[in-house]
Amino acid sequence: MAARGEYAKGRARREQILGEAVGLFAEAGYRAASLRDLAARCGLTHAGLLHHVGSKEALLLAVLEQRDVEDAALVGPDVPPPGEQQLAALLDVVRRNTSRRGVVELFCVLSAEATSPDHPAHAFFDQRYRRVVAALTGAFADAGHPAAASAARRLVAVMDGLQVQWLLHPDDVDMVEEVRSQVEQELAGVGVLRTTSGTESL
């Protein structure tokens, strides 16, 4: 029982650290963020923090992977065809984002920083973008879009770019409605919205 108590305590501590790390990386960016600041936020010593997270780089990857597990609809094959349903599932991810500004800030700053080949999250974002674009290309192709790869790239770009505008002007930008408009326009262009009922739910 003592061991299980220790395990639960370690797990709670880890969750606390990941939560604080999201905030710190989002505010400062990965490069400027300091583990000493993070330790102070968590009420830990620097050595105590390192014991839990291993390294700054390992911490970063843990934070990024945690979010992708939560958003399997965006990056995983969790939503089956038809494509219209897969695209509609994206709106849930976008809706969730509107209630977690810190996570959106984090991904905005890190995805930009990580375009540098020497950034520790470079491989993560390299693979993540390939996976997301491939998944959405499949969804648009399944929905009959004749230029599915282009539609997918532009949809991913719209979602990313809207985040910057929303972070700057949260009251002016309705991310969910704009992403919905983008998807509807793509599908209307190929006649899908006029010929099936499956996209009514968009």
Added chain:
Amino acid sequence: MAARGEYAKGRARREQILGEAVGLFAEAGYRAASLRDLAARCGLTHAGLLHHVGSKEALLLAVLEQRDVEDAALVGPDVPPPGEQQLAALLDVVRRNTSRRGVVELFCVLSAEATSPDHPAHAFFDQRYRRVVAALTGAFADAGHPAAASAARRLVAVMDGLQVQWLLHPDDVDMVEEVRSQVEQELAGVGVLRTTSGTESL
């Protein structure tokens, strides 16, 4: 003549500093960038660099404003209506971006960092996004788009989001063609492409 020579020398030095600053801010982000590193790149002492730029914050704003002067088509009222011509002028900005990776990196990282209200470029990006969205809303409205503000927001988002994808996968992403597709699809949706000849040049 001596004074004019000094002036030209100061101006050349300033251009050198701004050029190196673009690279450094793009690689490290504003917060992690160090003026000492920048001074070393420019062959100056730290004090010598401060003499030229005033402060790190003033340097950042000078870098940002220089790019917007170059890209007046994007953020200024330099291109007159009709709206289709204004939208086509954007493609030139995007095309120019494909030959200046450093500037694209800089804007990607800084626009994300600067969503924090305490970032020194926050006011710059706040106003820049309002101006760009307003200008493109005007262009789409002039072209007869019934939801011009939404089309403008999504076009700005596509341009921003494509930059991240292009920085990660430059060989896979054709930013000019994707932005062209986005504009064409918006205008096709309202019948503009079928009823005027002005957009042939898109």
